[in-house]
Amino acid sequence: MKRNRKYRLQLALAACLAIPAGTALAADTTADAPDTSNWVCKFCVVPYGWYGGADFGLVYVDDPTPKFADYRGLDDDGFTLDLGGEGGYRGENGHYVEYYAKNLALDSRILDAEAGKQGTYDFRGSYQEIPRYLGHGTMTPFEGVGSDMLTLPAGWAAGGPMEYAALESNRTIGAAGFTFKGLDKWRFDVDFERQEKDGTKSFGGGVFYVNAVLFPSPLNYSTDRFDASVEYTGKMLQLRAEYMGSEFDNGYSSVTWDNPLALGFGDDISRTALEPGNEFQQFSLVGAIRFTDWLKLTGKFSSGEGKQNDAFLPYSINPDFADRPLPRESLNGKLETSMYRLAGRLHVKISKGLDLTASYKASERDNKTPIDLYEPVMFEIDEQGPRSNRPYGYDRSRGDVELRWRASYQLRLNAGYVMEEIERSYQEVLKTDEDGYFGEVQWTPLAMLDMRLRYEDLSRDASPSEQQGNYGRAENPLMRKYNMADRDRQRLTAQLDVTPMDRVGVSFSVWSTDDSYDQSVIGLNDSEEKAISFDFNYLFDSGSSIYAFFTQETIEARMAAANGDGATPWNGFTEDEILSWGFGFSGQFKEKWTWGFDYVYSDSEGDIQVIDGGSGTPFPTLTTELENIRLYVDYDVNDHWGIGLELYNESYDTSDWLVDGVDPYTIDGIFTMGEESPDYDVNVFRVLARYRF
Amino acid sequence: MKALLSMILVVVLLFALPGSALADEELEYTSKGADSCLMCHRSAKWNVMGIFETKHGSLTDPNAPFSNLQCEACHGPSAAHMKAKNKAENPPMHTFADDEEATATEQNAPCMSCHSGHSNIGWMGSAHESSDVACVSCHSVHDAHDAVMDPLGQQEVCFECHQRVRSDTLKAHGHPLRFGSMTCSSCHNVHDGNNDFLLTEDNVNDTCYSCHAEKRGPFLWEHAPATEDCSLCHKPHGSNHPASLNRRPPLLCQQCHSAAGHPSLAYTGDDIGTQPADRFLRSRSCMSCHSQVHGSNHPSGSSQMR
Numbered sequence: 001m002k003r004n005r006k007y008r009l010q011l012a013l014a015a016c017l018a019i020p021a022g023t024a025l026a027a028d029t030t031a032d033a034p035d036t037s038n039w040v041c042k043f044c045v046v047p048y049g050w051y052g053g054a055d056f057g058l059v060y061v062d063d064p065t066p067k068f069a070d071y072r073g074l075d076d077d078g079f080t081l082d083l084g085g086e087g088g089y090r091g092e093n094g095h096y097v098e099y100y101a102k103n104l105a106l107d108s109r110i111l112d113a114e115a116g117k118q119g120t121y122d123f124r125g126s127y128q129e130i131p132r133y134l135g136h137g138t139m140t141p142f143e144g145v146g147s148d149m150l151t152l153p154a155g156w157a158a159g160g161p162m163e164y165a166a167l168e169s170n171r172t173i174g175a176a177g178f179t180f181k182g183l184d185k186w187r188f189d190v191d192f193e194r195q196e197k198d199g200t201k202s203f204g205g206g207v208f209y210v211n212a213v214l215f216p217s218p219l220n221y222s223t224d225r226f227d228a229s230v231e232y233t234g235k236m237l238q239l240r241a242e243y244m245g246s247e248f249d250n251g252y253s254s255v256t257w258d259n260p261l262a263l264g265f266g267d268d269i270s271r272t273a274l275e276p277g278n279e280f281q282q283f284s285l286v287g288a289i290r291f292t293d294w295l296k297l298t299g300k301f302s303s304g305e306g307k308q309n310d311a312f313l314p315y316s317i318n319p320d321f322a323d324r325p326l327p328r329e330s331l332n333g334k335l336e337t338s339m340y341r342l343a344g345r346l347h348v349k350i351s352k353g354l355d356l357t358a359s360y361k362a363s364e365r366d367n368k369t370p371i372d373l374y375e376p377v378m379f380e381i382d383e384q385g386p387r388s389n390r391p392y393g394y395d396r397s398r399g400d401v402e403l404r405w406r407a408s409y410q411l412r413l414n415a416g417y418v419m420e421e422i423e424r425s426y427q428e429v430l431k432t433d434e435d436g437y438f439g440e441v442q443w444t445p446l447a448m449l450d451m452r453l454r455y456e457d458l459s460r461d462a463s464p465s466e467q468q469g470n471y472g473r474a475e476n477p478l479m480r481k482y483n484m485a486d487r488d489r490q491r492l493t494a495q496l497d498v499t500p501m502d503r504v505g506v507s508f509s510v511w512s513t514d515d516s517y518d519q520s521v522i523g524l525n526d527s528e529e530k531a532i533s534f535d536f537n538y539l540f541d542s543g544s545s546i547y548a549f550f551t552q553e554t555i556e557a558r559m560a561a562a563n564g565d566g567a568t569p570w571n572g573f574t575e576d577e578i579l580s581w582g583f584g585f586s587g588q589f590k591e592k593w594t595w596g597f598d599y600v601y602s603d604s605e606g607d608i609q610v611i612d613g614g615s616g617t618p619f620p621t622l623t624t625e626l627e628n629i630r631l632y633v634d635y636d637v638n639d640h641w642g643i644g645l646e647l648y649n650e651s652y653d654t655s656d657w658l659v660d661g662v663d664p665y666t667i668d669g670i671f672t673m674g675e676e677s678p679d680y681d682v683n684v685f686r687v688l689a690r691y692r693f
Numbered sequence: 694m695k696a697l698l699s700m701i702l703v704v705v706l707l708f709a710l711p712g713s714a715l716a717d718e719e720l721e722y723t724s725k726g727a728d729s730c731l732m733c734h735r736s737a738k739w740n741v742m743g744i745f746e747t748k749h750g751s752l753t754d755p756n757a758p759f760s761n762l763q764c765e766a767c768h769g770p771s772a773a774h775m776k777a778k779n780k781a782e783n784p785p786m787h788t789f790a791d792d793e794e795a796t797a798t799e800q801n802a803p804c805m806s807c808h809s810g811h812s813n814i815g816w817m818g819s820a821h822e823s824s825d826v827a828c829v830s831c832h833s834v835h836d837a838h839d840a841v842m843d844p845l846g847q848q849e850v851c852f853e854c855h856q857r858v859r860s861d862t863l864k865a866h867g868h869p870l871r872f873g874s875m876t877c878s879s880c881h882n883v884h885d886g887n888n889d890f891l892l893t894e895d896n897v898n899d900t901c902y903s904c905h906a907e908k909r910g911p912f913l914w915e916h917a918p919a920t921e922d923c924s925l926c927h928k929p930h931g932s933n934h935p936a937s938l939n940r941r942p943p944l945l946c947q948q949c950h951s952a953a954g955h956p957s958l959a960y961t962g963d964d965i966g967t968q969p970a971d972r973f974l975r976s977r978s979c980m981s982c983h984s985q986v987h988g989s990n991h992p993s994g995s996s997q998m999r
Binding site for chain 1: 721722723724725726727728731732735742745746748750751752753754755756757759762763765770794796809810811814815816817818823825844853854856857859860863864869872873874886887888895896902903904906907908909910911912913914915917918920921922933934940941944948949950953954955956957958959961962963965968971972973974975976977978980981982984985987989990991992993994995996998999
């Protein structure tokens with residue numbers, strides 16, 4: 001079957017090339033090269049020199065919370081400096097400078113700059129910070145927060161004092177690059193990027209038995225990435241060879257922590273490994289060739305290698321296991337990846353046009369990490385039976401054939417066949433095959449009306465499920481994991497666009513995806529996602545515009561599980577309903593004034609019910625409500641100076657039974673950080689002076 | 694091998710067979726280039742003069758349209774349009790208007806004559822190309838500021854068609870698109886069909902590793918779905934659930950983990966506030982203990998706890 005499908009697709013790709021040239025020629029148009037001696041272009045007014053400007057002012061924030069400040073960087077109550085700007089320089093000889101700056105005085109600052117000679121070379125550089133504020137009422141008794149050694153104060157005992165512990169991190173991204181395009185048809189690019197992420201995040205460390213301690217774990221990541229490419233762009237052939245190298249380093253290889261739930265059997269201190277450093281490099285070749293206007297091919301080939309070889313920690317920090325030998329000192333983990341894709345397109349001129357396209361893609365994650373037998377020590381005290389690691393690998397192939405027929409300007413029909421095959425190593429299901437068909441109709445009965453309907457019907461078959469390797473706990477033999485279970489999928493997309501006049505746009509959309517896992521007695525049984533959407537915009541004569549949008553989405557799923565072989569299954573149901581809508585206006589009056597407002601509302605509800613033995617009380621509804629109102633006014637004082645005012649309010653209200661009311665000692669055996677679900681109602685006022693060159 | 698031989702054979706046949714003559718149509722350029730066009734179109738009504746603030750309007754870059762055939766570099770030879778009494782009925786070769794009876798491929802041809810390289814090499818066969826998306830569906834080349842090239846304006850252009858994604862970005866958990874810290878193009882190369890889902894890297898995981906390289910591994914104890922596809926557990930555009938998870942744990946985890954004992958016990962709403970059920974249900978649920986769901990490199994981390 002696998003061979004047949006691949007063969008069918010490869011032949012389809014071949015068919016793209018198989019039709020004799022004489023049968024499929026598009027009418028071409030030609031024109032003699034014009035005499036441009038009189039093309040003086042007197043109306044071509046290029047504004048040389050500096051343009052753009054700078055913005056500077058103050059932003060006032062009224063009582064921000066971490067959730068409000070998350071990503072924004074507006075974490076300080078009161079006034080904060082606000083700096084930014086956008087602009088550049090345009091020289092008569094082609095030299096140029098461009099810059100973009102935002103939030104320069106905040107933790108969410110962005111600065112981008114580029115300079116060079118257009119069409120010849122350019123230098124670029126950027127710097128960005130992305131702040132995260134994740135702690136909402138979080139607290140901890142640990143000392144040494146932010147380091148890899150967390151200790152309890154001397155004499156501290158359960159119920160002892162704790163302090164607020166912010167869970168904050170900051171990602172900084174610095175990048176620089178150079179492009180040279182000075183040689184006809186050739187382009188050379190080099191880019192370097194360094195990302196760093198520092199701070200803390202919440203981490204749960206398991207302790208004896210099914211107990212856990214949550215603590216702030218340190219973050220000290222850095223990732224360097226280097227890209228280089230050379231590219232040829234001809235009329236018929238485009239080809240790029242590129243190299244990418246990436247190296248991740250973690251400043252902390254582990255975190256050691258005093259166990260506040262210690263039983264006194266050698267589990268007073270525990271240690272957890274943090275993410276090991278790794279490196280990955282990849283060479284790619286990307287190309288496209290246009291044999292004629294009606295026959296084109298494109299493709300990509302990549303070959304990569306990943307490594308990870310950080311030294312292992314011992315099995316346990318407990319000295320009782322100090323002499324327990326490891327099978328090796330480090331993993332010597334190695335991945336070899338490859339990918340190739342080939343796509344072909346044949347355009348056949350019959351009436352208004354017929355296109356045959358086909359693509360085939362194969363990729364592999366060949367995991368060459370050595371397999372050994374390890375003897376884990378759980379919770380620093382509990383010896384486990386020997387386990388072998390399972391280096392997961394994948395071999396995937398995917399293809400499609402599509403026939404597109406533009407019967408007329410008003411009617412377009414597409415239909416096709418798709419397939420995907422995944423082979424896995426060391427997993428219960430070693431192979432899945434999915435294939436199916438799709439069809440699409442696009443009908444434009446009037447220039448103002450465009451309708452599009454697409455339907456897909458896919459079916460996935462899985463090879464027999466059999467547990468691989470040595471597990472501590474065997475899965476239920478009836479379990480079928482949803483990513484490798486038999487599945488039937490129907491997907492529908494419909495869109496209606498109406499443009500009764502140039503200045504009006506209305507769009508209705510419907511999406512539906514229905515997945516059924518009929519063969520899964522245990523596991524995900526079915527899931528369904530549905531959404532409807534409406535968009536509207538209107539452009540006034542004056543250049544002002546109004547818009548509105550509305551989306552309602554439902555995500556439902558049903559699963560089954562059972563506590564042991566032969567036990568009566570129970571069912572779990574989840575349903576997320578999301579409603580979002582908004583509207584706004586932007587306009588200009590008396591040339592010097594620009595103003596507008598935006599309103600956005602989003603409301604989400606998540607319902608979960610587990611029915612065991614015919615009954616089951618639903619969980620409380622998870623809710624999130626977001627409302628944002630924004631008003632802004634800009635006034636141009638003169639050609640150089642302007643003033644901008646912005647006022648917005650954002651309210652956010654959540655209810656989450658997982659964390660609400662859970663203080664560090666609420667749950668027996670789980671020492672939490674007392675996180676709460678965030679709520680806020682924050683006002684922001686911004687005043688800016690704008691200077692334009 | 695059989696398929697490969699077949700392909701080689703048909704390619705050979707293709708070039709062995711003669712083609713028929715092209716049906717040429719002679720067209721004529723204007724006598725004064727852009728000045729002919731801008732005589733009428735430079736008024737604010739047509740909103741085209743912004744192009745001179747863009748790279749297309751450069752008079753010095755030998756590759757820019759205005760250093761070559763100017764307006765007609767994109768719109769095609771337009772002498773007939775200029776001479777016509779009824780200009781609306783005699784439009785230029787390419788108007789790029791919504792109601793132009795040209796396919797997206799035909800509309801894109803002038804653009805692709807210069808922009809067929811770099812990030813556009815994989816355009817042919819991409820989802821956008823297959824869906825008849827024209828370059829002008831997203832780009833406004835006459836505007837001084839093409840919104841889709843703007844960090845904040847870009848997503849509004851994308852949301853015109855991808856309306857559900859806009860709703861996703863307003864959900865409680867997700868990537869920071871609505872704050873401008875990321876844009877759609879941070880993860881997507883919308884011109885390149887060679888990569889899955891028009892992503893910037895070959896596949897979903899490699900794209901995620903661009904920023905989350907700590908999850909790349911390989912780890913000693915890998916979590917199979919994390920190595921296969923991040924989106925098996927996460928909704929990258931936004932979700933109701935922390936860490937942009939598809940569903941709340943423990944049900945998220947229980948979809949795949951059914952071993953006898955605590956992984957497969959049924960917990961109902963009645964169990965909230967009761968012990969020991971709370972330890973499996975609340976706070977971080979399964980991840981209170983099993984924090985290393987992306988993989989562990991601890992020799993004792995076989996249960997993704999250390």
